[in-house]
Amino acid sequence: MTEQDTRTAAPRRPGPGRDAVPVPGSGRPGTGARVRRRALRAALLTAAALPVGTALWIGVTGVLARSEMLAAQRDLDGLRHPAAADRTPGTAREQLAAVRSAARHAARAHRLTGGPAWYAAALLPVAGDPVRTVRGAARAADRLTGQVLTPLADALPAAAPDGRGGALAEALTALRRSAPRLVRAAGVADEVRAEVHRLPAATWLPAADRARAGLSRQLDRLAPVLTDVSVAARVLPPMLGVQGERHYFLAFQNIAEARGTGGVPGAFAVLRADRGRLSFERFGNNTEMTAAGADPGLGAEFAARYRGADPTTVWANSNMSPHFPYAARIWSAAWQRHTGERVDGVIALDPVALSRFLGATGPARTADGTVLTAQNVVDLTERTSYAVYGDQTRRKAFFVEAARAAAARLMSAADDGRTLPGLLLAAYGAEQDGRLKVFSAHAEEERLLASRPYGGVLPDAPGPFAGLVVNNAAGSKLDYYLDRSLLWDARGDDCSGGGHPVTVTVTLANRAPAGLPGYVTLREDAPPYRTRPGDNRLLVSYYASAGALLAGAELDGRPALLSSGTExxxxxxxxxxxxxxxxxxxxxxxxLEPRADHTPVLLRQPLVTPLRAVLKPGGTCRA
Structure with a gap:
């Protein structure tokens, strides 16, 4: 063995490029601590930058989303109404294009506000309120334009470019086919409306609050309209004879003499509907129905409430109740007793409704040359005719002729593709005013009608309610000159008396001028006290909430005694x-009301001059 072989090899220190097991504490002093400090600083800087970056991202995308929302709003502002009268083929295409453009803008706004940054920021207490509001408003606008307005615009038929017949039949077929889509759209609108109402309304960002408030107002207007359209899509086709012939008793209410549903029933007609073709089989006046009373069995409460007025036997008192289905059932039963014919429902309208229709169709002309227009029909039928026709028989004949002339004009317009959309829009306006009411003898149709204003139902749901109803007790035609106002004030908060205090102030004014015809100022009630021509007498009824108690009343500042009942x-x-x-x-x-902490449902009786109503809801009761 050589010397080199027998030497012991010295251990080698690890060097660069050589594999080695790290030794704790090895290397230059403080190196590990510096690494850890750098890592910690990087982490802290990243953590500090995240909120800033998130806020910057939300700010930038928020500005972009606002731009998209404004663009969508501009598109929708160009639409007068989703069922606008002017739906010529060209206009309909433009409106559909505007809706689709709004849908694209709203969808982009929804995407811009839908990322994780917006989601996380919306969860922050207080600080995240406007983020949650803007994010929710963008989502609501996206659903409104994409799932509600687009299918609605697609479903509604456009006006025909010419005057070819059969327009109503075609519209009913299209409406029936579109009914499922319209029902879905109405349901989505209700959902979106509820979602927007749940969004924070008072945040630290006024712009977000304004956006929510504007969208909420739009939905509050639109959702009921869509519900009305969806109900109409289900009931109009069968009611107007798409599935078979139908017949309806149509009453013209004279609002110069007030009754619960509007005015006393005067002229009448029988409307025939067969596969969308409308015609009138008969016209008559109230004299023919005087002895045609019939009792359809409206229950003990109705009998007790109207005992003495005999609404089932006295034709002029048959609609004293504001609940239209009561009058409709009495009229249907009376017509069947009078003629042996059953009707499929009842329709009631007044001269103000006629003026709306004539505004859409153009003037009508009676056999004697009298021209009925949207501007003169109310005055002509409710005031002027009483001075022109002193003889009662001639006057009643004029009313029938006026009804016949207007009806003929309406039938012609309903069959004309150019005027039908305007006529339908006029009908919708009259229904919303309570001046066009519809009842169906078919249970499922009536269930749907009763849920909407045009069903004329006195609602029986609990909660705050206010209704002023007057019935003429003089037999005069002086209600043409009647003014009514109602102030409902629940601002008192002392509920120690067993309920929420509500003060209702009703003001009635008689503007009857001197020199009116004797038939207008007639006093068929023969009062035991002295009266002058133009003096009127009214049964004034106030409909309060269920369970309300009357603590006291004053008439012109003096204690007054009122009778009480229920309906x-x-x-x-x-x-x-x-x-x-x-x-x-x-x-x-x-x-003393059971609950009066929010605005009550208001019943508006349709007369010549509309009711002026002010509602002042109060706050929470204190014991």
Whole structure:
């Protein structure tokens, strides 16, 4: 063995490029600590930058989303109404293009506000409120344009470019085919409306609050319209004879003499509907129906409420109740007793509704050359005719002729593709005013009609309610000159008396001028006290919430005694009131309501002059 072989090899220190096991504490002093400090600084800087970056991202995308939302709003502002009267083929295409453009902008706004940054920021308490509002508003606008307005625009038929017949039949077929889509769209609109109402309304960012408030107002207007359209899509086709012939009793209400549903029933007609073709089989006046009373069995409550007025036997009193289905059932039964014919439903309208229709169709002309227009039909039928036709028989004949002329004009317009959309829009306006009411003798159709204003139903749901109803008790035609106002004030918060205090102030004014025809100022009630021409007498009924109590009342500042009753669950308080010509009387009711912490449902009785109503909801009761 050589010397080299027998030497012991010295251990080698690890060097660069050589594999080695690291030794704790090896290397230059402080190296590990510096590495850890650098890592910690990087982590802290990253953590600090995240909120700034998130805020910057939300700010930039928020500005872009706002631009998209404004663009969508501009598109929708160009639409007067989703069922606008001017739906010529060209206009319909433009409106559909505007809806689709709005849908694209709203979808982009929704995408811009839908990322993880927006989601996380919306979860922050207080600080995240406007983020949650903007994010929710963008999502709501996307659903509104894409799932509601687009299918609605596709479903509604356009006006025909010419005057070919059969327009109503074609529209009913299209409406029936579109009914499922319209029902879905109405359901989505209700969902979106509820979602927007749940969004924060008062945040630290006013712009977000304004956006939510504007969208909420739009949805509050649109959702009921869509529900009305969806109901119409289900009931109009069968009611207008798509599945077989139908017949309806149509009553023209004379609002110069007030009744619960509007005016006293005057002229009438029988409407025939067969596969969308409308025609009138008969016209008549109230004299023919005087002895045609019939009792359809409206229950003990109805009998007790109207005992003495005999609404099932006295034709002029048949619609004293504001609940239209009561009058409709009485009229249907009376017609069957009078003729042996059953009808499939009842329709009621008044001269204001006729003026709406004539505004869409153009003037109508009676056999004697009288021209009926949207501007003169109310005055002509409710005032002028009483001076022109002194003889009662001639006057009633004029009313029938006016109804016949207007009906013929309406039938012609309904069959004309150019005028039908405007006529349908006029009908919708009259329904919303309560001046066109519809009842069906078919249970499922009536169930749907009863859920909407045009069903004329006195609602029986619990909650705050306010309704002023007057019935003419003089037999005069002086309600043409009647003004009504209602102030409902629940601002009191002392509920120690067992309910929420509500003060209702009713003001009635008689503007009847001197020199009116005798038939207008007639006093068929033959009062035991002295009256002058133009003095009126009214049964004034206030419909309160279910369970409401009357704590006291004053008439013109003096204690007044009112009778009480119930109708469809509502507490009803009634005063027999003499209303002299050119006088004003004020009735104040002090009520204890079960709940009055939000605005009540308001019943508006349609007369010549609309009711002026002010509702002042209060706050939470204190014991």
């Amino acid at each position: 469809r669950g509502h507490a009803v308080f009634t005063l027999d009131l003499e209303l002299p010509a050119r006088s004003r009387r004020t009735l104040v009711l002090h009520l």
